Amino acid sequence: MTTRTATARYDGLGRDGQGHLTTQSGVLSDQPYGFGTRFGDEPGTNPEELAAAAHAGCFTMALSFALAGAGYSAGRLETKAAVTIEKEDSGFRITRSALALTAQVDGIDEAEFARIAADAKANCPISKLFDTEITLEHRLER
CATH class of the missing domain: 3.30.300.20 (K homology (KH) domain)
Structure with missing residues (x-):
């Protein structure tokens, strides 16, 4: 059995908050995400x-x-x-x-x-x- 992990952190709440994603492998490290990257065209992931x-x-x-x-x-x-x-x-x-x-x-x-x-x-x-x-x-x- 293999288990992989990732961590999401969200500073602030709702539309004004800003999240960061980090994966176990390190390919994503504090990669930004939030309302603007999810529903708009701001740089970052979702x-x-x-x-x-x-x-x-x-x-x-x-x-x-x-x-x-x-x-x-x-x-x-x-x-x-x-x-x-x-x-x-x-x-x-x-x-x-x-x-x-x-x-x-x-x-x-x-x-x-x-x-x-x-x-x-x-x-x-x-x-x-x-x-x-x-x-x-x-x-x-x-």
């Missing part, structure tokens, strides 16, 4: 951007391992994840994670690629974490 990065990375790695397990040995995968947050009556909710995949995999046909990609989408740990609609568009390049 939870939805980090969720999108996590989903893109998790799905792409799961697909890579699934393709290797199916006997494919050469290729390139690139996934963009778009996480949507919307206001609801009781606050905000992530309503969607849309994965857009571009791939080059030597020797695979479209049907097998689509099947393996759909399975990776359904079974990567971050997909299982999200309680939302997850879509996948893919393009297999030759």
Whole structure:
């Protein structure tokens, strides 16, 4: 079993507050976040951007391992994840994670690629974490 950690600190409250995120690996160290980075264009990060990065990375790695397990040995995968947050009556909710995949995999046909990609989408740990609609568009390049 593997456990990873991150820490969030928020100084001040509400819109006037300013947060900082730090990850166990140190790749984020006191990275600023707050209302302006989450709902505006201020420099810094936000939870939805980090969720999108996590989903893109998790799905792409799961697909890579699934393709290797199916006997494919050469290729390139690139996934963009778009996480949507919307206001609801009781606050905000992530309503969607849309994965857009571009791939080059030597020797695979479209049907097998689509099947393996759909399975990776359904079974990567971050997909299982999200309680939302997850879509996948893919393009297999030759």
